[in-house]
Amino acid sequence: MSGQTLTEKILSRASGKPVTQGDVIEASVDIVAFHDLTGYHVIEVMEKAGMVKVFDQGKIVVAFDHLAPPPDIRSAEIQGNIRKFVKDVKIPNFHDINVGILHELLVEKYAQPGQVIVAADSHTTTSGALGAFAQGMGASDIAAAAITGKTWLVAPSSFKVTLEGKPAKWISGKDVALKLLGDFKAEYFNGKSIEVEVKDPSSFPMDYRATASNMGIEMNADALMFIPDSETVRYVKQMRGYEPKLVTPDNDAKYEDNYTIELDKMEPLVAAPYSVDNVKTVSEVQGTPVDQVYIGSCTNGRLSDFEVAAKIMKGKKVKSRCIAIPASYEMFKEALEKGYINTLFEAGCIITYGTCGPCLGGHFGVAGPGEVIVSTSSRNFRGRMGSNESKTYLSGPAVAAASAVEGKISSPGDVM
Amino acid sequence: MVEGQAMKFGDKIDTDIIIPARYLKYTDPKYLAEHAMEPLDPEFHKKASKGVILVAGKVFGMGSSREQAAMALKAAGVKAVVAESFARIFYRNAINNGLPVITVPNVTKEINEGDMVTVNVETGEVKVNGKVLKGKGITGMALEILNTGSLIDYLKRVSVKSTN
Numbered sequence: 001m002s003g004q005t006l007t008e009k010i011l012s013r014a015s016g017k018p019v020t021q022g023d024v025i026e027a028s029v030d031i032v033a034f035h036d037l038t039g040y041h042v043i044e045v046m047e048k049a050g051m052v053k054v055f056d057q058g059k060i061v062v063a064f065d066h067l068a069p070p071p072d073i074r075s076a077e078i079q080g081n082i083r084k085f086v087k088d089v090k091i092p093n094f095h096d097i098n099v100g101i102l103h104e105l106l107v108e109k110y111a112q113p114g115q116v117i118v119a120a121d122s123h124t125t126t127s128g129a130l131g132a133f134a135q136g137m138g139a140s141d142i143a144a145a146a147i148t149g150k151t152w153l154v155a156p157s158s159f160k161v162t163l164e165g166k167p168a169k170w171i172s173g174k175d176v177a178l179k180l181l182g183d184f185k186a187e188y189f190n191g192k193s194i195e196v197e198v199k200d201p202s203s204f205p206m207d208y209r210a211t212a213s214n215m216g217i218e219m220n221a222d223a224l225m226f227i228p229d230s231e232t233v234r235y236v237k238q239m240r241g242y243e244p245k246l247v248t249p250d251n252d253a254k255y256e257d258n259y260t261i262e263l264d265k266m267e268p269l270v271a272a273p274y275s276v277d278n279v280k281t282v283s284e285v286q287g288t289p290v291d292q293v294y295i296g297s298c299t300n301g302r303l304s305d306f307e308v309a310a311k312i313m314k315g316k317k318v319k320s321r322c323i324a325i326p327a328s329y330e331m332f333k334e335a336l337e338k339g340y341i342n343t344l345f346e347a348g349c350i351i352t353y354g355t356c357g358p359c360l361g362g363h364f365g366v367a368g369p370g371e372v373i374v375s376t377s378s379r380n381f382r383g384r385m386g387s388n389e390s391k392t393y394l395s396g397p398a399v400a401a402a403s404a405v406e407g408k409i410s411s412p413g414d415v416m
Numbered sequence: 417m418v419e420g421q422a423m424k425f426g427d428k429i430d431t432d433i434i435i436p437a438r439y440l441k442y443t444d445p446k447y448l449a450e451h452a453m454e455p456l457d458p459e460f461h462k463k464a465s466k467g468v469i470l471v472a473g474k475v476f477g478m479g480s481s482r483e484q485a486a487m488a489l490k491a492a493g494v495k496a497v498v499a500e501s502f503a504r505i506f507y508r509n510a511i512n513n514g515l516p517v518i519t520v521p522n523v524t525k526e527i528n529e530g531d532m533v534t535v536n537v538e539t540g541e542v543k544v545n546g547k548v549l550k551g552k553g554i555t556g557m558a559l560e561i562l563n564t565g566s567l568i569d570y571l572k573r574v575s576v577k578s579t580n
Contacts (some may be wrong), residue, residue, distance in 0.1 A: 140483075143568075190504070191504070
């Protein structure tokens, strides 16, 4: 018998028996999480089931982000109801509106290599950056997992992606996500788990990994995990002060297929409306007038995103509206200390932190009819950011910042 | 066995189309039904109210985890969704809310808008225009949840069993 992939290894441990592709398993979960917009629904399900209790308070994580700060009375009411639940059930890992976006907090504070993480939000795949098998689920499934500590899964097949070389200039995690979406399209990875090996771990830092894992759900993958390596150790040590135990695939693990991306040969990519897999090079769409740029979200609200945006905007003024939202208190603080926030502010950006806001047409920049948005967030579906007649182009932070400076879709090289 | 006229959609119908985010602050089925599929067809709920079978292409329900997507379709009158493939989260949400979901390869080529369609939820057989299409039915624990009506009711039942 050949060795196990990372997916098989994690699911075998979680279900207590050897797992192969297609097995329907009951897995123990290490973390169950929800936010405000899905959290009230999770609690409603628990109430209807007459089981307002959790299997282990310490393993539940709650963060307010989608409606933070509340844009209307109902949102405030939703948050109030969840605060009461958190207090009644005694959940210590609760993050109110001043801390950050759930997926970012899971990466910064909670996720560990080898864990099974489920949360009531599709972008839970983000924790795959640390080598956790992390899946989004609906409110009922998350309520069941929170009550019982278990969930049922169909074990996916494992597909290996290898990243080679150092990223070309302006290339980051988003471009790798868009490359996979463009090359394979949105359906291909349905029922598969993507395991990414980085040949030179330091060339592809945790920020980039989180972005790529985040968009695993756009590929319809069951999980997108980076195989833990020295970068995983460096990150956890820096953010949390200890070394994580690494869980890695066996050397003779069998993968359904392999795919290699040469990072040094890439050019910046965008996803044009209205599909995440409608991927083009920037040169194919450059010059398109842009009304609003959004730099942030659980996809691209991290320090390196603000670093590159500040590099591009330094000493310039934005020509289109630009909203910049670091994903958490930590990210905002670091961006502030390094001067990135000041640079973006002086360039004319509107800045806050810790909210999903414009990503889902929530608040802080809802798109109007006919408007064109360049966004570093995860989705450009019709009506995602507001009006059904608005259009969203997805890009990495470099293209977004360059487009804000020029007021039209632009290549970062053109503004430097 | 469920029966109804087909309403047909293409590939990659995402959850922002099925129920836009601005309606997610409520879980009232009637409210959700009125906004189902709104970006593509604001009249959808009126057309679906007589009881229809939704026919769609690849990765139906891709995107968000919002359970209201399955709730909205069911409340609008959708009796089953027959698609070439489903996004994982939507598929689970549908089962957990008592909405049958059947995977049938190439189904968009075989069924036209308005065709009368009969779906056997367990075997996955879909009858249309005198033909029988072979799909993937719902079995095992998923079928138990579906037949119980919802995951909530299933949980209640399991919980009662385990305390007896």
